Amino acid sequence: MKQLLIISLHLLLLTAATAQTASREKKYFKLLQQTFNEQQAYKTVWFVEQRWRLAGNSGFNESIYEVEKILQQAGYTKETSGEATATLTYRIEKRPMKHVTWEPVDASLFIVGEKEPILQFRTNRNMIAMYSASTPTAGETAELVYIGKGSPQELDGKDLRGKIVMADGDIGGVYSNALKNGAIGALAYSMPSYNQPAKYTNSIQFEGIGYTDSLHQKWGLLLSYAAKEKLKAALAKGPTSVKVVVNTKIYASEELTIVANVRGRTRPDERFVFSAHVQEPGANDNASGVGTLAEMARTTAVLVQKGKVTPRRTITFIWGDEIVSTRRYIQDDSIRARGIKWGLSLDMVGEDIQKTGGTFLIEKMPDPSAIWTRGNEKHTEWGGGQLTESAMFPHYFNDLLLNRCLNEAANTGWVVRTNPFEGGSDHTPFLNARIPGLLMWHFTDAFYHTDADRLDMVSPAEMKHVGKSALATAFLLTTANDKTAAALISEITRNGLQRLQTEYELSKKAIQTGNEKEKEQHILEVWSDWYVKALATAIDITAEDTGTSVKQAIEKGQQQIKQQTAFYIERL
Template sequence: MKKLLTLSLSLLLLLTATAQTTSREKKYFRILEKTFIEQKAYNTVWFVEQRWRLAGNSGFNESIYQVEKILQQAGYKKETNGEATGTLTYRIEKRPMKHATWEPVDASVYIVGDKEPLLQFKTNRNMIAMYSASTPAAGVTAELVYIGKGSSKELEGKDVKGKIVMAEGGIGSVYPNAVKNGAIGALAYSMPRYTQPTKYTNSIQFQGIGYTDSVNQKWGLVLSYAAKEKLKAALEKGPVLLKVMVNTKIYASEELTIVANVRGKTKPDERFVFSAHVQEPGANDNASGVGTLAEMARTTAVLVQQKKLTPQRTITFLWGDEIVGTRRYIQDDSIRAKGIKWGLSLDMIGEDIQKTGGTFLIEKMPDPSAVWTRGNEKHTEWGGSELKESELFPHYFNDLLLNRCLYEAAKTGWVVRTNPFEGGSDHTPFLNAKIPGLLMWHFTDVFYHTDADRLDMVSPIEMKHVGKSALATAFLLTTANDKTATALIKDITRNALQRLQIEFELSKKAVQGGNDKAKETHILEVWRDWYLKALTTTIDISTEEAGRSVQQAITTGQRLIKEQAGKYISQL
């Protein structure tokens, strides 16, 4: 009876924690609802998505300087010598690029004899492969040769010298084989199934070709499904001549990164870092991340100036080249890196899910669902591989961010889901540096990386949901005292018990279906141990020296997890 009584009291403490956490959340979500203005975020998306952005090019740089204007208007002061000690500061870091940058200007493809173009840049802005050179101003006319998948073997015996080749494969692999054999340029078609190319027949995903030098560089163009089918049909009738015009710029440049800081009052060297990459030409990918993060930075400045928020730890906002800029921010200053406690990336976060089909997701740090992906856990069509148990990263950050998003969802009807770790965005440099890092994004988007990813696919309300939830998370972690930390620990304990119940039901069903009991027991043990270690990491939530209540919450939570796991394992 004593054991049962203790468990009941512990569960009662968990219920109490819910009220405490909710009280603080209500405060932050209430002020964020009023202060975060989604139309401002949307206006920034409008500015950025008009520009074809690659690190170093004019569209990328103009976007960086637009963010700078927003920061200046919000009260951030420009740094002059290193990281400043002012409350609201920003800087633009400039570095010479080791390779040239590139930007598209115009292009068109005509089947000779047709009045209307097969493709033109003004309606298919992803048709020019990145790092394509220009044709002569008047264009070039040449015979088209179809080479299947574009492999070296398929080119054997074909005369392509002075001609244009066409293949069904990625332009990056088709192009070098074509020009090596004397072709003046290459056309390629390659669209993933999830983009539904037979439905969205004019979509083109952006791709690139390798860059050699300004003298020998040729051009490559990417085809839509409709253009590919039309060319194949024309070839069946006989020889096809194409007139192609390509106008691009390739030039030396510098890479820009903009960093804004809201300096912590008592622990400025400890920080929460947000990142949003600027390169890639789409509206959702990633003008929506740029615009939302800019509004988050403005909102935070307003609340600090109004004395409604006093972060004890620093909040950093970073815009730059995907992965490159974030990795450099971590690696350039080893002392600064030691103080980075959390990294959160905003990538493709503004999707109108009714139009794109892209569900909002939190990509989790490596937890056991990335080893055993089952039940409601699913990898996206972007792709993910099974991790090893040695690659797991036990930490509370997964559940803490998820709970903030679920709080917003409960109030608004916002759809929130998670996916096991897959990688590929700005959260990976944090994880590679053993820093907790998460990704907020949407998938599967039928317009992912295509020229249909434009402003009309972006939802201001979706950006507000993400912005509020992300900021509430950062505000909690940069202002937490022992009371807040204790409540959050109890909150995470509840998540752990819920997860153990889910995994137990899955394992129980698996054993009943003939699966190995030892394997299913092991899965439960790994989940148990992951959460035990995750609770250990919660000791750093409070901005104060962790007191007795924090220690007790961790101890109680770990005991409950052990007891619950033991009960489930015995029932398998």
């Protein structure tokens, strides 16, 4: 009981310390509530989601230029040569693409003898596999042959010349294997269980086929559950022919990336970098990220111009090709990269969770929950491999962003959760460069990557929650003085003590059910080590020369973590 009272006292003192940050944070949230216009963000989503976006194609480029227009209207001026020293600037980077781009125009799929198509592009905008070529204007009609999963073994020795094939598998492999055997085109069905295809029978996930050259490229179509079942039913009755009409564009292009900067007043080379990818055709994925980030950039400009926020460090906003643009931003300038202190990706941030089933998540940097995923921790259906201890990335950024989101949730009822590291979006280039990087997203979404991911699945209110929390985090970290830094360190210490208490309770139960005591002690030791090292990284929070109070706060927090760990290990 005595020790529990000490724990409670520690948490109480830490809570009081973090109150020093509350007034500044409260001010930021109030300003953001007044200034962030969720309807403007929604309007941008509306513009972007109408366009089928792939790097280099017209839909992608039009979206980039729409963001440029928003930046210009907000007061950002275009750079003319190199990164400018004005407060609000932007540039559009243009690079010739090493490969061609692609965009869909129209398509339809008929069973010969039936008047109405079983699929048409107007209602299934993902039905054409990326990099499909066009058919002749009148289309192609041929016998349909079912080939199972379309594997090389299943096709061995089969003559498919002049046939259209249908398979249960990824279109890329089906297309490649079938064309080697003479097929003129391929139909494929492949839908993950989390898309609930038997319920949402008309959904299609976008996929692509390999590109060879303009002379040899053929077409591939993706099937919905309903279309697949209808074709199988027709084949069960006897020989079936289908007619396919496809119209696409494949052409050389250039890749565009737009970068905007709010230049820091005293440490401009140190920066907080936001990124949102433009490619992919969905409304949530990722028109919602584009729209939210555009409104965040506009909001920041308004507050800076009014003198309400004065970042000491630079805040950078990037819109481009997923992973590619962010990775290049980091790798192309080693001096610039050394100044990137935090990276935050916005991907699928606008979901109306009542419609999609997705939950707002912060994907954490690798911490021990990615090794021992237990208690309330769980991976999404996207999935993540179990990491090793050597892959850990101890840093305060995990908890600092989460705390801002939880503060927004406490006042609004917003649902906020986390998931262990999984990868696959714009946060990974930061982590690969050993820069703290996090992802704000939603999952599991029943309409993820499908043509049902349209504007009516997007919530303006959800985008505002994300935008406010993300900007409050950036404002705190780009303006922090020693007092703010010390208070944030106390807050992270509180998080660490709470995590240790949670893991201690889980370990006690695990031992009671037969787990080895040494293994459970080790889990606590790894968590302790993670937080001790995470607190050490907090030396860089302040945007001024680090003072004694910050160093003392780190040392005090580390001592409390170690003491608490020793207490728990002794009692396991």
